[in-house]
Amino acid sequence: MSLLARRLFGVVPTLLGVVVVTFVLTRLLPGDPAAFFANSPTADAATIAAIRQKLGLDLPLWQQFLLYLGALLRGDLGQSIVTGQPVAADLLRLLPASAELTLAAFAMAVLVAVPLGMAAALRRGSLPDHLCRLLGTAGVSLPTFVSGLLLIHLFYYRFGIAPEPIGRIDPFAIPPPAMTGFFLADTLLAGDLRGFAAAARQIVLPAVTMALFAIAPLARVTRASMLGVLGSDFIRAARANGLRRRKIVLSYALRNALLPIVTTLGMIFSGMLGANVLVERVFAWPGVGSYALDALVGLDYAPVQGFVLVMAGLFIGVNLLVDLACAAIDPRARLLSDA
Amino acid sequence: MGLAGGMAGAPMRWAQAQTRAESLRVLSEAGPNSFDPSGIGVNRNAIQLHWNTYDRLLRFGTRAGPDGTLSYDYSTIEGELAERFEVSGDRTAITLHLRRDATFHDGSPVTAADVKWSLDRMVGMPIGRAQFATGSMTDPAQFVVLDAHTIRVTTPRPDRFTLPNLAAAHPVIFNARLARAHATPDDPWASDWLRTNVAGGGAFRLDHHVPGQSLTLSRFDGWKSGALPGFRRVLWQVVPNAQSRRASLERGDADIAQDLPPQDAVSMAREGRAKVAGVPMAGTFQFIGMNSTRPPFDNVLVRQAVAWALPYRQMFEAALFGRGQPLFGGRPGEADGLQFPQPLGYDTDPAKAKALLAAAGLADGFDTTFSFELSLAPVAEPVALLVQEALGVIGIRVTIDKVPGGQLGTLLEKKAVPFFFEASTAYFAAPDYFFRIFYHGPTRWNFGGYDNAEFGALVQKTRFETDDAAYEADVRRMIALAKRDVPIILLWQPALDTGMRADIGGYKYQFHRQLELRTLKRA
Numbered sequence: 102m103s104l105l106a107r108r109l110f111g112v113v114p115t116l117l118g119v120v121v122v123t124f125v126l127t128r129l130l131p132g133d134p135a136a137f138f139a140n141s142p143t144a145d146a147a148t149i150a151a152i153r154q155k156l157g158l159d160l161p162l163w164q165q166f167l168l169y170l171g172a173l174l175r176g177d178l179g180q181s182i183v184t185g186q187p188v189a190a191d192l193l194r195l196l197p198a199s200a201e202l203t204l205a206a207f208a209m210a211v212l213v214a215v216p217l218g219m220a221a222a223l224r225r226g227s228l229p230d231h232l233c234r235l236l237g238t239a240g241v242s243l244p245t246f247v248s249g250l251l252l253i254h255l256f257y258y259r260f261g262i263a264p265e266p267i268g269r270i271d272p273f274a275i276p277p278p279a280m281t282g283f284f285l286a287d288t289l290l291a292g293d294l295r296g297f298a299a300a301a302r303q304i305v306l307p308a309v310t311m312a313l314f315a316i317a318p319l320a321r322v323t324r325a326s327m328l329g330v331l332g333s334d335f336i337r338a339a340r341a342n343g344l345r346r347r348k349i350v351l352s353y354a355l356r357n358a359l360l361p362i363v364t365t366l367g368m369i370f371s372g373m374l375g376a377n378v379l380v381e382r383v384f385a386w387p388g389v390g391s392y393a394l395d396a397l398v399g400l401d402y403a404p405v406q407g408f409v410l411v412m413a414g415l416f417i418g419v420n421l422l423v424d425l426a427c428a429a430i431d432p433r434a435r436l437l438s439d440a
Numbered sequence: 441m442g443l444a445g446g447m448a449g450a451p452m453r454w455a456q457a458q459t460r461a462e463s464l465r466v467l468s469e470a471g472p473n474s475f476d477p478s479g480i481g482v483n484r485n486a487i488q489l490h491w492n493t494y495d496r497l498l499r500f501g502t503r504a505g506p507d508g509t510l511s512y513d514y515s516t517i518e519g520e521l522a523e524r525f526e527v528s529g530d531r532t533a534i535t536l537h538l539r540r541d542a543t544f545h546d547g548s549p550v551t552a553a554d555v556k557w558s559l560d561r562m563v564g565m566p567i568g569r570a571q572f573a574t575g576s577m578t579d580p581a582q583f584v585v586l587d588a589h590t591i592r593v594t595t596p597r598p599d600r601f602t603l604p605n606l607a608a609a610h611p612v613i614f615n616a617r618l619a620r621a622h623a624t625p626d627d628p629w630a631s632d633w634l635r636t637n638v639a640g641g642g643a644f645r646l647d648h649h650v651p652g653q654s655l656t657l658s659r660f661d662g663w664k665s666g667a668l669p670g671f672r673r674v675l676w677q678v679v680p681n682a683q684s685r686r687a688s689l690e691r692g693d694a695d696i697a698q699d700l701p702p703q704d705a706v707s708m709a710r711e712g713r714a715k716v717a718g719v720p721m722a723g724t725f726q727f728i729g730m731n732s733t734r735p736p737f738d739n740v741l742v743r744q745a746v747a748w749a750l751p752y753r754q755m756f757e758a759a760l761f762g763r764g765q766p767l768f769g770g771r772p773g774e775a776d777g778l779q780f781p782q783p784l785g786y787d788t789d790p791a792k793a794k795a796l797l798a799a800a801g802l803a804d805g806f807d808t809t810f811s812f813e814l815s816l817a818p819v820a821e822p823v824a825l826l827v828q829e830a831l832g833v834i835g836i837r838v839t840i841d842k843v844p845g846g847q848l849g850t851l852l853e854k855k856a857v858p859f860f861f862e863a864s865t866a867y868f869a870a871p872d873y874f875f876r877i878f879y880h881g882p883t884r885w886n887f888g889g890y891d892n893a894e895f896g897a898l899v900q901k902t903r904f905e906t907d908d909a910a911y912e913a914d915v916r917r918m919i920a921l922a923k924r925d926v927p928i929i930l931l932w933q934p935a936l937d938t939g940m941r942a943d944i945g946g947y948k949y950q951f952h953r954q955l956e957l958r959t960l961k962r963a
Contacts, residue, residue: 132847136884138481144570145883149853151566152480182481184651185473185635191651250683258687265693267679268653272465385679387653398815398845399481 108424112417119413120173120406124166127402134158134400138182169406178410179403183396188407191392196411197282198269199381199388203373205285205304206311210369214316215362218323222331223350233320240317249310249383256306264302267385271299307384311377315369322365326358333357359430367423371416461962463673464944466955467685468698471652471678476634477610478561478568487609488676488954489655494612494640495665497522497536497555498603502948509717510948510959514869517603520665521550521613521641531598531906534606538589542664544615544641552585557616559583559593561629568610574873575605597904604868609952615639643669643958653678657957670946670961689714689939695962697939698955701818702761705937715942718935719949720765723866723874725781726819727767728827728929731858733889736808741800743926747786749793750929751830758822760934767930775919778912780871781930784923793834805835812841812861813848819934820861827861852884862887863934867951871915872902879922888927895921 135153153159157168172179178188217236220229256263269284270276277287277296285304288296330336331354339349378390389408396404472486475493479486501516519525522536542550560580562568569578576599577583584592595602605611614634622633638646643666644657657674677694679685685697686704690713700708700716709716730737730746737743752768770776770783797803810827812820828838838859843851851857864885866874877883879890880899898914905911936953946959 130847131850132844133850133853134481136850136853137846139567139570141567141570144567145881148566148570155480155566181473183473183483185479186651194651246681253684253687258691261691265688265691266684267467267677267688272654272675272677382680383684385653385677385681385684387650391680392652400846401481 105425108421115417116410116413119410120170121166123406123409124169127405128162128165130400132400134182134402137400178407181396181401181404183399183401183404184392188404191404192389192407192411193282195387195389195392198386199374199377199390201269201283201285202304202307202311202380202386202388203370203377204283205308206315206373207366207370209308209312210315210319211366213312214319215323217316218320219327219350219355221320221324222327225328230324233324236313237317237321240313240315243313244379245310245314245377246379246383248313249307249380252306252310253383263306264299266306266383268387269300269303270296271303274299307380307386310383311373311380315373319362319365319369323358323362326361327354330354330358356430360427363423363426363430367419371412371419374412374415462671463675464671464696464957464960464962465694466674466676466696466698467679467688467694468676468955469678469680469682469685471655471676473651474635475638475646476631477612478565478571479631479635480567482567484952484954487952489646490612490638490640491609491642491950491952491954492644492657492957493638493642493646494614495521495542495550495642496607496611496613498525498607500604500607500951505719505949509719510946511719511722512949512951514604514722514951517607520607521555527603532595534593534602535586536591536593536606538591539664540589542641543662544618544639545645545660546615546618547662548615548617550613550615550641551588552591553588554616555591555613556583556585557620558614559591559611561614562611564629565631571608571610572605574868574876575599575602577602577605598906599904600870601868601873601903604870608867612640612642615641644674666958669958671957674957686939689941692941695941695944696955696960700937700939702759702763702935702937705763705935705939706761708939714939715944716937716939717947717949718763718937720933721865721936721953722869722933723951724863724936724953725767725865725933726861726863726931727887728823728931729852729857729860729862729887730927730929731855731889732925732927733855733891734858736800736802736806737858739800739802740925741796742802743929744786745793745796745800745834746831746836747784747926747929748789748796749830749834749836750786751788751826752786752931753788755823755826756932758826759819760932763935763937765933765935767932773920773923775916775923778871778915778919779869780874780915780919780922781933782919784926784930786926786929788830790830790833797834797836803835805837807837807839808859809839809841809857810859810861811843811848811851811857813843813845815845816861816863817842819863823861823931849884852887855884855889865953869951871919872899872911875899875918875922876903879918879927886927890925890927892921892925895925 135149135156135158139149139152157165181188181191184191217229217233221233224230253266257266277284277291277293280287280290284300285297288300336349336354339353378394381388381391393405393408470485472489474482474486475489477490497520498517499520501513501518502510503513505511521538521542523539525534525536527534538550538552544550560583562572563578563580576595576597582594586592618639619630619634623630643660643663645660647658648656655676659669659672682701682704686708688694689697705716705718708714730743732738756762756766767781767783769787770785772785776782810824812824824840828840831838866877876899877885878887880886880896895918898918902911902914940947943963944960945963946961948956948959950956
């Protein structure tokens with residue numbers, strides 16, 4: 102496992118780099134937070150100076166950085182002005198919501214895209230192949246807020262099948278006791294089946310909206326990868342040797358085709374987690390994407406730094422998982438050679 | 441809400457369906473980021489929370505608009521926590537008599553000591569102090585406790601903005617004993633605690649807050665400062681997307697949807713599934729600013745030329761769908777009534793604009809940049825394009841510069857943009873207050889960088905003017921100067937569009953543009 106340990110150790114300089122870069126980048130933003138937060142027409146230069154001092158922005162940059170680093174080591178990500186809450190508390194509250202939605206959408210996307218891509222590759226020019234192309238084009242070309250609003254209009258406004266597209270649970274409901282932060286898991290843990298059903302109903306539309314977006318690249322990569330493998334020599338040899346089609350497709354072709362698929366999966370998952378501001382906005386889903394955007398527009402440094410840091414951590418984690426998965430699929434990756 | 445019903449015992453419980461009559465569900469674009477009116481960077485949604493959970497000493501009266509919609513009345517001031525008040529003959533002292541039966545949410549009585557602490561806190565914090573300074577209140581010694589239920593506010597000179605300041609959104613009355621328990625030597629005004637806690641005695645109490653998502657309020661049945669509100673419970677949720685708010689309201693799941701974009705307000709009113717209250721925002725205005733500290737806009741003829749060249753009507757339709765109060769047209773050159781903003785007297789006349797430009801020695805036009813902030817894009821974008829086109833006709837070549845959110849303020853602070861679109865708000869409806877903020881001084885709020893000696897002197901004088909006739913003459917002169925010199929071209933006052941279910945009544949427009957929960961009721 103020493104290689105794994107070395108990989109984990111390699112994370113440290115990356116994270117440190119992220120800390121420095123986000124700090125410097127936020128300070129390079131052209132807006133002046135003190136002027137921005139003195140947002141009352143009665144504020145004059147003295148008010149702005151007082152606010153600058155209160156926010157610690159009058160200190161030299163290196164002192165600000167040291168203070169930030171010191172707080173970071175204590176686990177303190179600072180205070181958000183836009184929400185008025187500690188950043189760590191905000192992220193802890195919002196990250197599970199984003200993660201739950203992303204995981205649900207991700208599961209949907211994988212369950213649809215991988216079989217679809219395989220079917221398209223196995224029967225080129227067939228109905229699944231056209232469907233794959235259609236979904237691929239539509240998913241990429243339809244902005245998520247358009248597909249989201251369309252789904253709301255049809256399933257909530259027109260037909261009234263879907264619940265009100267606002268938030269994670271019914272507005273008059275009390276959220277389940279927080280164990281994992283995932284409402285689907287928490288309701289089950291509390292043995293509350295109706296709560297689970299309600300939370301599930303609530304997550305369907307936003308998850309489908311997000312999944313539509315993810316299906317496109319995934320199905321296309323699956324199709325291309327499968328096609329490449331199916332045309333290769335060892336498949337022809339397997340066919341010539343009279344192996345059963347099922348065995349050829351699932352054991353030989355799919356396993357070999359999985360590598361690019363898993364890599365794409367990792368990228369899509371990380372991307373979905375942080376970059377789905379639009380879905381979060383349309384469905385009033387309390388996630389980290391909207392949170393970070395609001396902070397950025399509000400010249401609120403601490404949440405932006407906290408968000409980038411947590412996202413960097415997650416990206417690194419997901420990349421690690423992808424590498425491990427690749428190693429398990431393909432011994433040539435040699436990550437776990439001595440395991 | 442198809443899931444309402446007997447869920448008692450289950451971890452997820454739903455409110456009983458019959459409470460719908462007494463509960464109100466409000467959807468708005470954003471939630472409060474602080475409960476402290478004098479905090480730093482407090483957003484306007486915070487007012488909606490502290491307006492309804494705190495009381496102030498005084499409040500503005502009520503009047504009905506032309507369409508029957510209630511509105512605040514700047515010209516009358518009545519007691520809130522103070523059941524009555526007297527202004528001394530020389531107008532430098534206000535004596536306020538507190539209601540003897542008023543209590544805070546925790547049941548403790550409201551005393552003059554609480555009032556004193558709350559007013560001291562105003563002048564002790566930067567934002568509060570800047571606001572109170574507009575009413576000549578800067579020093580705790582100006583607030584004197586006479587007895588347990590009487591307090592006197594004195595000012596060095598008679599200031600016509602002392603009373604309105606006490607009725608504004610900022611000076612809430614805190615439960616001083618409760619707040620002080622959370623003060624520290626570093627934080628004598630308990631701002632850390634008051635940012636996330638309510639220590640007041642307003643008509644509603646805050647039951648639950650999930651930051652950025654929802655707030656639950658319940659009526660304070662011991663409230664004495666007015667008639668008990670019509671709703672027992674208020675669920676206020678944050679739904680950033682306007683279409684989602686609208687869908688929920690039109691389906692009948694929500695009672696009120698705030699902050700509707702103009703095009704939605706137009707189509708909702710037409711479709712009639714919900715009613716729309718659209719009130720032109722009294723102190724709020726959108727305008728085109730010209731930096732008159734630098735060429736070419738330092739020349740009044742150039743500013744007038746621009747003001748005569750703009751296609752106002754097209755801009756009003758394209759940007760606001762006609763929802764608002766125009767500030768173009770009207771009587772040129774002299775005051776038309778005493779209220780301001782008022783139409784500046786300019787209309788679209790390219791020939792006149794060309795002649796003025798030639799008189800300024802710029803017959804060939806010039807190049808300039810027109811800036812607006814991206815957060816205002818839905819309105820500013822069509823305005824910018826029309827400005828560019830119309831000025832092109834008279835030879836002014838305009839490049840459009842879209843500034844990312846939050847950054848235009850910094851640029852304006854440095855007076856670094858020549859020509860721009862912006863919006864702002866003055867809480868008090870008095871014309872001289874408006875001029876003092878937006879036409880005077882070194883701050884960024886003097887958007888045009890206007891600097892006229894006569895005007896400056898009038899701005900100072902009117903504030904302390906006790907003779908009404910002299911005051912009116914001075915205001916007329918200032919309006920005439922503002923019309924002649926046009927440091928900023930006022931475009932319009934946009935409407936505040938709020939969508940409501942048909943059975944919601946008692947909507948009242950407040951100067952702070954947030955929802956007044958106290959008067960709302962279900963028919």
